[in-house]
Every structure is written in C-alpha cells, then in structure tokens.
Amino acid sequence: MQKINYGRLLDEKLAELKKSGEKPKLLLHACCAPCSSHTLLYLYEYFEITVYFCNPNIAPEEEYEFRKSELKRLISELGLSVRVIDEDYDPQPFYDLARGLEELPERGERCRRCIEYRLRRSGELAKKLDMDLFTTTLTISPHKDCEYINECGGRLSEEVGVPYLFSDFKKHDGYKHSIELSRKYNLYRQNYCGCIFSRRASENG
Numbered sequence: 001m002q003k004i005n006y007g008r009l010l011d012e013k014l015a016e017l018k019k020s021g022e023k024p025k026l027l028l029h030a031c032c033a034p035c036s037s038h039t040l041l042y043l044y045e046y047f048e049i050t051v052y053f054c055n056p057n058i059a060p061e062e063e064y065e066f067r068k069s070e071l072k073r074l075i076s077e078l079g080l081s082v083r084v085i086d087e088d089y090d091p092q093p094f095y096d097l098a099r100g101l102e103e104l105p106e107r108g109e110r111c112r113r114c115i116e117y118r119l120r121r122s123g124e125l126a127k128k129l130d131m132d133l134f135t136t137t138l139t140i141s142p143h144k145d146c147e148y149i150n151e152c153g154g155r156l157s158e159e160v161g162v163p164y165l166f167s168d169f170k171k172h173d174g175y176k177h178s179i180e181l182s183r184k185y186n187l188y189r190q191n192y193c194g195c196i197f198s199r200r201a202s203e204n205g
C-alpha cells in the first residue's frame, strides 16, 4: 500500500485556509516545549490555538512540572496569544495502560497505547470545547511513528466527532528548526521520551 504523505496533507490544508481566510479553532496537544516551538510558529497564523498539556506518561512528578512550566515559558516568550490548558499530575491512567508492557522498547505496543490515550483525551476535550480540529505536536519527533499517530488521530476523530489535522511537522526542516528554537530560548531538552521505562532505557544506554 502506498504511504500517505501527511506533510503534504497539512500543507494542502494550510493553503486552503490561506485562500479562504478562515481561522478555525484548533486544540493542539503538546508534549513538551521543544516539540511545540516549531509547531506553534508553523500553525499560528492559520488557527486560533488552544494548547493542551495532557501527558500522564511523564515521570517523575518534578519532570512533569518542569516540562509544563517550560512550555508556558516558551509561549510567553514567543509572545503568542494562545490559551493553555493543563492537567494536575496524575500518572495512574498511564500505569494502567502500560501494565505488562513495561519492558517493551520504544515504538512498541506501550507507546501506541500511550499515544492513543493522549490523543483520545485531546479529541474529547476538543469536542467539549467545540473546537473545529485537533492534533498533536508528536509528529515532529523522528523517534515517533508518524504513520501510527496520524492513523490513530483519524480513527479517534470519527469516534469523538471532531476533525483531525493530519501532520508531519518534521517536514520543511521542522525538527531542525525546533532544535534552533530550543537553543534560542534556552529550552530544557529532555534525554528520554517521558515515562519511567524510557528513562531507565536511556540510563542503561
């Protein structure tokens, strides 16, 4: 089966919006400040953005709070008019979904469930807030399965009844730009994905 070019789908959507002059309401799930940097700047002129920090996978709690505060600092320093919704720390839903999958490597079933959980919560919030679309910053990471993220978003979109904005934010040097922005704004760049299992894997090399 031919691979879908999600980067092109996004570009086509942005071109359509530019032509129409519409500025739809977008709920953007954000995993951290570095991944949000390029993504926010890339989308800002096209959407009225609400950022949603929903990441019960992150451990320990200090790490969670720090990633959240870095995201808020970035938005403030970029001077963007963006609403931020965040969650208090509650990792239990993540440990429930990861049970029995603790030892799996990244991009396996634990990660698929972790991504699906965060996307579902984002879709549900988008529905509740009457958003026009929802999406996630996660496709900027070269470590993540872009195809899975988009397939999952498309499936959940039907479930929750809110269109999903397909993306591949790595395109147009998006990932490189996020590294440059991280340097410019002195953002904390974590050396593990987020959960305690990925932290152990990173510590064990």
Ligand code: SF4
Binding pocket: 057, 058, 106, 107, 110, 111, 112, 114, 115, 193, 194, 195, 196, 197, 198
């Ligand atoms: S490695 Fe990352 S995506 Fe996978 S389960 Fe852990 S936090 Fe989630």
